[in-house]
Amino acid sequence: MLFETTSYLIEKFATVRNQTIALIEPLEAEDFIIQASSDVSPPKWHIAHTTWFFERMILQEYSENYQVFHPKYNYLFNSYYNSIGPYQPRQQRGMLSRPTVEDIIAYRAYVDGQMIEFLKEERIPEDQRKIEALVEMGLQHEQQHQELILMDVKYNFFTNPLLPAYQSKSLEQDVPENALMETSFIPFEEGLVEIGHTGDGFAFDNESPRHKTWLHPFELATRPVTNGEYLAFIEAGGYEKSEYWLSDGFATVQKEGWKAPLYWMKDDAGEWTIFTMNGVEPLRLDEPVCHVSFYEADAYSRFKEKRLPTEAEWEWASRQVDSV
Known part of the structure; x- marks a missing residue:
């Protein structure tokens, strides 16, 4: 379903992007690079890759005067888009001590600012529908990676003998414990x-x-x-x-x-x-x-x-x- 107004599109973009930042707030700098298995990715890669999607798929394609944040990021933060070009092997994402977390946060802020200005521009309805569909795809993609951030952080922490907690929240149990409930x-x-x-x-x-x-x-x-x-x-x-x-x-x-x-x-x-x-x-x-x-x-x-x-x-x- 296409977005009804530009303001709604910008609001949803900001909401989803900010949620990713909220998810990484409990992490320490050392947590961002850990890749305990080839089946997981470091949190730093997730927050960079979701930013790369908007930069590569929208801004580089449709914004006439866009300047890329860093020319090597297209290689570092592509995932499996073979049509775009080669990419950092998945099992080697944890080797990237640079760019730093600070660099990646700056990258996100730069792309977010460029995206919001881009979305404010007027364009013909056909192009507008195409852009809206791509933004929706990017937001759905980012929400998938929000789940992956939590999944991967949990596995990374589990491999640590200290078994650190990502958060500290008390979970109330409304239902009395009963391991043998009736099944219909x-x-x-x-x-x-x-x-x-x-x-x-x-x-x-x-x-x-x-x-x-x-x-x-x-x-x-x-x-x-x-x-x-x-x-x-x-x-x-x-x-x-x-x-x-x-x-x-x-x-x-x-x-x-x-x-x-x-x-x-x-x-x-x-x-x-x-x-x-x-x-x-x-x-x-x-x-x-x-x-x-x-x-x-x-x-x-x-x-x-x-x-x-x-x-x-x-x-x-x-x-x-x-x-x-």
Whole structure:
């Protein structure tokens, strides 16, 4: 959906960009460069890459007099856009002690200022729609990276023996802890259904085209699996019994030494704890289990004599559940 006014577009741009800065406020300078795995990126790279998107995809393409902040940033902060050119290998993003965090914050401020002035310019409706669509894409992209910042910081901190906390917030528990809550299921009939983007609002390209697919009858649980329920799988020897696992999954369990979901630990008294953004906390048995791989989720489903929903089943159910 195109933005109705330039002022709304600028407001949304500022809101999303400021949220990224708010997310990095708890970090110390040393935290910004850590890359504990090739599967994560340093926070400094995230805040630079999201800025690079607006510079490269909008300002360099559509602003006549734009001057790039630094000619090498196009190489350093491109991700996988092969059509644009070569880029810093993902596994080497943590090697970049320079530019400094201060340099990157200055880069963001420069691009933000240029973007706001650019968005104030008048242009023909066709070009305006194109710019609005690109800005919306950039903001959706940045919100994805906001999630990645938290995900990657959490993993980086977990690899530190000090197990530092990203924040310190008390989380109230409204529901009494109960690891064995009753589970009900919603039935769905078989039939030919339509899934995919409907054409209303923003969507990424992999959500289209809308298409028909046949679904067999299935039932979907009305709530997520809890930590307590997953703990029962662990205590039943779930990680040691190959019959619950896909062959690749069980090979990974043995190779990686998996005994529980990522971030689960036992304290000195043998009690289960979990590493969170607040640091190490007791494992709350009634909370939904998270940080499990596809292999682990699939193995648990087999343990319960169930299965995981397919993508088509999940999408169809999510669209229908309010009317059930």
